[in-house]
Amino acid sequence: NEAVSKNFIEQEIDKDLAEGVYDHVCTRFPPEPNGYLHIGHAKSILLNYGLAQKYGGTFHMRFDDTNPTKEKTEFVESIKEDIQWLGADWGEHLYFASDYFDQMYECAVKLIKKGKAFVCDLTAEQMREYRGTLTEPGKESPYRNRSVEENLELFENMRAGKYQDGEKVLRAKIDMASPNINMRDPILYRVARMTHHNTGDKWCIYPMYDFAHPIEDAIEGITHSICTLEFEDHRPLYDWVVRECEFENPPRQIEFAKLYLTNVVTGKRYIKKLVEDGIVDGWDDPRLVSIAALRRRGFTSESIKMFIELCGVSKSQSSVDYAMLEYCIREDLKMKRPRMMAVLDPIKLVIDNYPEGQVEYLDVANNLENEELGQRKVPFCRELYIEREDFMEEPPKKYFRLFPGNEVRLMHAYFVKCESFVKDENGNITEIHCTYDPETKAGSGFTGRKVKGTIHWVPAPYAQKAEVRLYENLVDEEKGVYNKEDGSLNLNPNSLTVIKDAYVEPSFADAKAYDSFQFVRNGYFCIDAKDSTAEYPVFNRIVSLKSSFKL
Ligand code: ATP
Ligand code: MG
Ligand code: MG
Numbered sequence: 001n002e003a004v005s006k007n008f009i010e011q012e013i014d015k016d017l018a019e020g021v022y023d024h025v026c027t028r029f030p031p032e033p034n035g036y037l038h039i040g041h042a043k044s045i046l047l048n049y050g051l052a053q054k055y056g057g058t059f060h061m062r063f064d065d066t067n068p069t070k071e072k073t074e075f076v077e078s079i080k081e082d083i084q085w086l087g088a089d090w091g092e093h094l095y096f097a098s099d100y101f102d103q104m105y106e107c108a109v110k111l112i113k114k115g116k117a118f119v120c121d122l123t124a125e126q127m128r129e130y131r132g133t134l135t136e137p138g139k140e141s142p143y144r145n146r147s148v149e150e151n152l153e154l155f156e157n158m159r160a161g162k163y164q165d166g167e168k169v170l171r172a173k174i175d176m177a178s179p180n181i182n183m184r185d186p187i188l189y190r191v192a193r194m195t196h197h198n199t200g201d202k203w204c205i206y207p208m209y210d211f212a213h214p215i216e217d218a219i220e221g222i223t224h225s226i227c228t229l230e231f232e233d234h235r236p237l238y239d240w241v242v243r244e245c246e247f248e249n250p251p252r253q254i255e256f257a258k259l260y261l262t263n264v265v266t267g268k269r270y271i272k273k274l275v276e277d278g279i280v281d282g283w284d285d286p287r288l289v290s291i292a293a294l295r296r297r298g299f300t301s302e303s304i305k306m307f308i309e310l311c312g313v314s315k316s317q318s319s320v321d322y323a324m325l326e327y328c329i330r331e332d333l334k335m336k337r338p339r340m341m342a343v344l345d346p347i348k349l350v351i352d353n354y355p356e357g358q359v360e361y362l363d364v365a366n367n368l369e370n371e372e373l374g375q376r377k378v379p380f381c382r383e384l385y386i387e388r389e390d391f392m393e394e395p396p397k398k399y400f401r402l403f404p405g406n407e408v409r410l411m412h413a414y415f416v417k418c419e420s421f422v423k424d425e426n427g428n429i430t431e432i433h434c435t436y437d438p439e440t441k442a443g444s445g446f447t448g449r450k451v452k453g454t455i456h457w458v459p460a461p462y463a464q465k466a467e468v469r470l471y472e473n474l475v476d477e478e479k480g481v482y483n484k485e486d487g488s489l490n491l492n493p494n495s496l497t498v499i500k501d502a503y504v505e506p507s508f509a510d511a512k513a514y515d516s517f518q519f520v521r522n523g524y525f526c527i528d529a530k531d532s533t534a535e536y537p538v539f540n541r542i543v544s545l546k547s548s549f550k551l
Contacts, residue, residue, distance in 0.1 A: 007312065007313040007314075008256075008313065008314070008315065009047070009051065009224070009226060009254055009256065009313055010051070010054070012224075012254055013025060013051065013055065013224060016223070016224075016252070017055075021252075022223040022224075022249070024055070024056075024057050024058075024223065025051060025052060025055035025056075025057030025058075025223050025224060026052070026057050026058045026059075026060065026220070026221055026222050026223045026224075027048040027049070027051050027052045027057065027058075027059055027060070027222065027223075027224055027225075027226060028048060028059070028060035028061070028062050028095075028217065028220065028222050028225070029041075029044055029045045029048050029049070029059070029060070029061055029062070029083065029088070030062045030063075030064040030097070030213070030216070031063065031064060031079055032063075032064050032065065032067065032070070033063050033065055033072060033073070033075040033076045033079060033197075034067075034070035034072070034075060035075060035268050035283075036075065036078055036079075036082070036283045036284075036290040036291070036292055037078075037079055037082045037083070037290065037291045037292075038266055038288075038289050038290045038291065039259065039261065039266075039289045039290075039291070039294065039304070039307075039325075040258055040259045040260070040266060041082075041291070042086055042291060042304050042308060043258075043259040043308050043311065044226070044228070045083055045086055045088050046086065046088065046304075046305060046308045047226060047256070047308075047313060048088075048226055049087075049088035049089075051224070051226075057223075058091075058093060059088065059089075059090055059091075059093065060090060060093040060094075060095055060220055060222065061080070061083060061088075061090035061093060061094050061095070062094075062095040062096070062097060062216060062220070063076060063079070063095070063096045063097060063098075064097050064209075064212075064213065064216070065096055065097055065098045065196075065197065065198060066097050066098060066101075066104075066206060066207055066209065066212045067206065067209070068192070068194040068195065068196040068197065068206060069192075069194060072197060073197050076197075078292065081292075082291035082292060082295075085291065085295060085301055086291070086301050086304065086305075087301055087305070095216075095220060096198055097212060097216045098196060098197075098198040098199050099198070100212075100215065100216055100219055101199060101202075101203055101207075103215065103219060104207045104211070104212055104215050105159070105205075107211075107215055107241075107245045108155065108170055108188055108189055108207075108211075109152065109155070110245060110246070111172065111188070111244055111245065112148060112151045112152055112155060112170075113148060113152070114244065115148060115173065116172060116173050116174075116244050117151070117170055117171065117172050117173060117188060118141075118143060118144055118145075118146050118151050118170070118171055118173055119143065119146065119150075119151050119154035119155055119158065119168050119169070119170055119171075120141045120143045120144070120168065120169050120170075120171045120185075121143050121167070121168055122141055122142075122143070123166070124166060127141075127187075130176070131181060131184055132176070132181070132184065134181070137176060137177040138176035138177065138181075138184040138185075139176060140176045140185075141171070141185065144173060144185070154168065155170055155189075158170065158189065158191055158204075158205050159203075159204070159205050161193070161204045163191050164191065165190075165191050165192055165193055166190070166191065167191060168191060169187045169188075169189060169190050169191070170187070170188045170189035170190075170205075171185045171186065171187050171188060172185055172186050172188055172211075172237075172240070172241075173185060174186070174237075174240060180233060180236055181233075182210070182233055182234050182236065182237045183236055183237060183240070186208070186210055186211075186237060187208050188207060188208055188211040189205050189206065189207055189208065189211070190205065190206060190208065191204060191205055192204065192205070192206050194206075210234055210237050210238070210241070211241055213225075213238070214238045214239075214241040214242045214245075214250075214251070214253075215241065215242075215245065215247075217242075217251040218242050218245070218247035218250055218251055221249065221251075222251040223249075223251055223252065224251065224252055224254055225238075225251045225252065225253045225254070226253075226254050226255075226256065227253060227254075227255055227256075228255060228256065228257070228258045229255045229256065229257050229258065229315070229317065230258075231253065231255055232255045234253075235253050235255070238253045239253075255315070256313050256314065256315065257314050257315055257316055257317045257318070258317065259308075259311060259320065260317070260318070260319040260320065261289060261319065261320055261321075261322050261325070262319045262320070262321050262322060263322060263473055263475055263477045263480070263481060264289050264322055264473075264474075264475070264481070265288065265289075265474055265475060265481060265489060266289060270489055271283065271288060271290070274288075274474075274489070279491065280474070281530075284296045284530070286298075286469070286471060286528075286540050287471050287473075287474040287495055287496065288474070291304075295514070295529075296514075296526075296528065296529050296530065296540070297471070297526065297540050297542055298329070298514070298516045298524065298525065298526025298540055298542035299325075299329050299542065300329065300332050300333070300516075302332050303325075303328040303329040303331070303332040303333075304328075306328040306331065306332060307324060307325050307328040310324060310328070311324075322473070323547060326543045326547060327547060329524065329542055329543055330524065330543055330545070330547065333516060333518065333524050333542075334369070334518075335367065335369055335370045336370070336373075337367070337373075337516055337517050337518050337524065338366035338367055338373055338376070338517055338518070339366065339367055339368075339517075339518040339519075339520050340504065340505050340507065340508070340517050340518065340519055340520070341378070341411065341412075341456040341457060341458055341504075341505050341519070341520055342456075342458065342466070342468070342502060342503065342504040342505065342519040342520075342522060342525070342539075343385045343386060343387055343456070343457065343458050343463075343502060343503045343504075344387065344468055344499055344502045344519075344522055345387055345388040345389065345499070345502075346385035346386070346387070346388070346458075346501065346502070346503050347385065347386060347387070347388045347391065347429065347430070347431070347432065348383060348384070348385060348430070348431045348432070348460060349383070349384045349385070349386045349391075349402075349416070349431075349432045349433075349434060349457065350382060350383050350384075350431060350432070350433050350434070351382050351383075351384070351416060351434050351435065351436045352419065352433050352434065352435055353435045353436060354381070354382040354436055355382070356382055357382075358381065358382070359379050359380065359381045359459075359462075360379070360380050360381075361377040361378070361379055361380075362377065362378045362379075362380050362412050362413060362442070363375050363376075363377060363443075364376055364377070364378050364412045367518075376507050377507075378412060378459070378505055378507065379459045379462045379506065380410075380413050380414075380459060381459050381460075381461060381462070383459070383460040383461065384410070384457040384458065384459055384460055385457060385458050385460050385463060385503050386402070386410075386432070386455055386456070386457045387455070387456070387521075388429075389401075390402055390408075390455040391403065391418070391421070391429065391432050393421065393429065400451075400452035400453035401453045401455055402416075402418045402432065402434075402453070402455065403418060404418050404419075404420070404421070405417070405418060406418055406453075407451050408451050408452075408453040408454065408455055409440070409442070409451050409453070409454040409455070410436075410454075410455060410456075410457050411442075411454050411455065411456045411457065411520065412442050413441070413442055413457075414436040414437060414438065414440050414441055414442070415436065415437050415440035415451055416434040416435065416436045416437075417434055417435055417436075417437075418432060418433070418434050419433050419434055419435055420432075420433045421433065456520050456521060458503045458504065458505055459506075460503075462506045463503035463504065463505065463506065464503065464504050464505070464506055464508055464509065464537065465501060465502070465503060465536065466502050466503065466504045466508075466536065466537045466538065466539060467498065467499065467500055467502065467531075467536065467537070467538040467539070468498075468499040468502040468525070468538075468539045468541065469496060469497070469498055469499075469528070469538065469539065469540050469541065470496070470497040470499070470541045471495060471496060471497075471540070471541060472492055472494050472495045472496075472497075473492055473495060474489075474491065474492060474495045475489060475490050475491060475492055476490040476491065476492045477492075502539075504519075504537070504539075508537060509534075511527050511537065512527060513527050513528070513529035513532060514526060514527060514529055515527045516542060518545075519539075521545070522541070522544070522545070523541050523542070523543055523544040523545050524541070524542040524543050524545075525539040525540060525541050525542060526539065526540050526542050527539060527540075528540050
């Protein structure tokens with residue numbers, strides 16, 4: 001039932017279209033280019049792009065670059081890359097809010113002429129005092145009743161650079177007694193002698209967000225301006241601006257709840273500190289949830305889309321468990337990726353009755369659940385590596401892997417029986433010796449006897465040495481993200497484990513950055529885009545195979 005499954009924004013859009021308020025849909029994603037995008041932004045991107053698609057409308061990519069203090073061109077590029085990766089295609093609709101500075105200025109002049117805006121000389125501190133509180137109305141500025149002519153002249157002087165930063169502002173003339181503090185003569189323009197990444201030194205006055213944003217939307221013909229809940233109280237001002245600036249077909253603002261993930265650091269300030277303190281390896285460290293970090297970790301855009309769909313769109317604030325994101329990537333990769341053998345903690349296994357120098361190439365299905373992924377050849381020979389934990393000198397009950405006298409299957413190959421093992425002078429086991437039974441080759445139909453354990457392996461002389469990085473949550477889940485006392489992060493000291501001498505099958509030779517695989521029993525892994533080389537590949541664990549997460 002489509003009507004029931006529509007989210008509240010779609011219901012509003014349906015209503016607008018039915019009532020003829022709009023005859024089409026145009027949405028936008030308006031990031032400030034002041035940092036990298038994160039999983040929360042992905043929600044906004046996919047929501048806005050998805051709505052434009054669903055209604056046969058248009059999606060605009062707009063950089064909301066009206067605040068020169070924090071913006072950088074570097075971020076413009078990374079944001080574009082991330083949005084493209086997510087599959088939100090803006091076509092030719094790429095815009096910069098700073099391209100509208102002239103029109104914004106004209107809007108301000110129009111408001112002055114209508115007696116709806118005035119130049120105010122109060123200091124920031126005085127303005128705060130005059131603003132009042134939630135329970136007390138504000139006081140009108142003594143400059144509120146300047147004439148239109150005087151205001152026009154002063155505003156022109158502001159633009160011409162005749163005043164210092166903070167000396168004068170342009171304010172809307174609305175209602176100092178409004179119960180909504182946003183409506184108490186809000187600032188529209190301020191003096192700020194700053195170089196802008198796009199307009200350089202052309203301007204020394206800049207519009208405030210609440211004035212600029214509705215104008216940007218209106219200029220572009222946005223119909224539904226979708227933003228997050230904290231702007232709900234700003235909506236009357238949004239409507240005031242588009243009405244008083246007399247835009248035809250004004251846009252409409254609709255708010256939804258931000259996406260929050262539990263036990264995840266999203267605050268820019270905190271991430272910046274983690275980067276500066278060298279605790280993480282940049283904004284794309286695989287433990288972070290920036291889009292770049294998720295991509296580097298090995299998440300696919302499909303898995304992010306699935307996750308955002310599952311989260312739904314709502315008006316009430318809540319946190320989603322990171323395990324749901326992990327569920328989505330497992331679901332996405334399980335049929336698509338080959339299942340390879342990789343040994344993370346190697347110990348040598350020697351098959352004493354396998355001829356020295358002999359090698360045979362086993363045919364191995366890449367994914368038993370998906371024939372389309374085909375087969376590969378895996379060399380098998382006398383010396384292999386297996387996981388250290390797959391052998392025990394003195395096994396406990398129900399241990400079905402290798403121990404002296406026990407027989408197991410080497411995955412895709414033969415049964416081997418443990419005959420002996422070698423210890424070094426410190427008592428560490430360094431080598432396991434086995435014999436194999438040629439009759440037990442996988443796929444041969446051998447039914448003579450059964451074994452309880454199957455272990456994976458790689459052929460020692462052919463295996464590729466690799467680095468493997470295992471991740472845990474960056475924050476201590478027991479304690480929560482932020483320290484209650486000083487607001488610092490409760491970091492998990494074990495969030496990164498680096499294994500320098502793992503071994504992977506030789507078939508990884510052609511793997512490229514971002515390629516991902518299942519390593520049997522160990523999880524899903526992806527080639528690290530920053531540090532991996534052909535000689536020494538680096539794999540990030542995306543996610544382990546097991547989960548207690550239930551949908
Ligand atoms: P942050 O402070 O995390 O960078 P922001 O709101 O300052 O967030 P903007 O660049 O202004 O970042 O955001 C662009 C768009 O993304 C806005 O429409 C904003 O509402 C939306 N957005 C930001 N964070 C989230 C989130 N956690 N969930 C959903 N949408 C978000
Ligand atoms: Mg931002
Ligand atoms: Mg913002």
